Amino acid sequence: MKSAEYKPPNNSNSTAATSSKTSNKRVTNYAEILAQWIVDIIALPVTFITHIFAQFVTPGSSGTKILGAMGFFLGTLLSSDGIWQTLFQGIPMFSWFETTWIGWFGWLTLPFNLFFWLSLGISALVQVMEARSLRGKRPDQAKAEFEESKQYTLSSKPTANIDLTTALWRDYKVAGMKERHAGGAIALFFWIFDLTTTFFGRNPFAYTDPGQILGCLAYNFTTMMAGEIGYTIWRLTK
Known part of the structure; x- marks a missing residue:
């Protein structure tokens, strides 16, 4: 009787299966x-545009x-157009709510006109002053000035002294108030100046159609506020 011979296990099938799985x-x-590469390539323009838009909405970005x-x-x-018409008797630079305007050829000659640059400079000054009056002081600045002012105490009004002492006491009492009142008066002047030049250049009440009157009013107020809004945004990004 023959004894059973030991045969080693055949690993060829398992090796082939493992190799097939690895290849798959x-x-x-x-x-x-x-x-993933194909999707990234397709999404590249969208990602690029998204990053561009993010630059325009992120505070402090370029x-x-x-x-x-x-x-x-x-x-x-826009605001300089009213100054250009009112102070320098120039032809309107824009065609909106105007019977005539300078035209495209006229725009080519504006950079060579000194009065145009004067109008632009005056308009920039007006916009900055108006924006400053609208913005007011920052809380930290107001707090610092308040804390500094508290160190100055005022005694009662002198009664048994010469007039010079009384006058100096009064000066000490109202110190800083003249500059404060003057700043308010200057801001009021710029607002009145802007309002006058804007509405003198484009009088909305010269129209009879209510729609044109409202449209001209909206346009005038937009030209007055556009510079302040832009200046405020610019200041917030610094």
């Missing part, structure tokens, strides 16, 4: 990588600074 896994990985500067310049340019 590699193919799957390559396919996933290739698909995009917001560009928007603020453009808003301030365009607002100043």
Whole structure:
């Protein structure tokens, strides 16, 4: 009787199966990588545009600074039209709510006109002063000035002294108030100046159609506020 011979296990089938699985896994990985590359390439323009828009909405970024500067310049340019017409008797620079305007050829000659640059400079000054009056002081600045002012105490009004002492006591009592009142008066002057030049250049009540009257009013107030809005945005991005 023959004894049973020991036969080693045949690993050829298992090795082939393992090799096949490994190859399939590699193919799957390559396919996933290739698909990811294709999606990334397709999404590249969208991602690029998204990053561009993010630059214009992120505080302190270059995009917001560009928007603020453009808003301030365009607002100043719109506001300068009223100054250009009122102070220097120039032809309207824009055609909106005007019977005539300087035209495209006239725009080519404006940079060579000194009065245009004067109008633009005056308009920029008006926009800055109006924006400052609207913005007011920052809380930290107001707090610092308040804390500093508390150190100055005032005694009762002297009665048994010469007139010079009484006058100096009064000066000490109202110290700083003249500058405060003068600042308010200057701000009021610039607002009245802007309002006068804007409505003198484009009188909305010269129209009879209510729609044109409302449209001209809205346009006038927009030209007055555009520079302030742009300047405020520009200041917030610094």
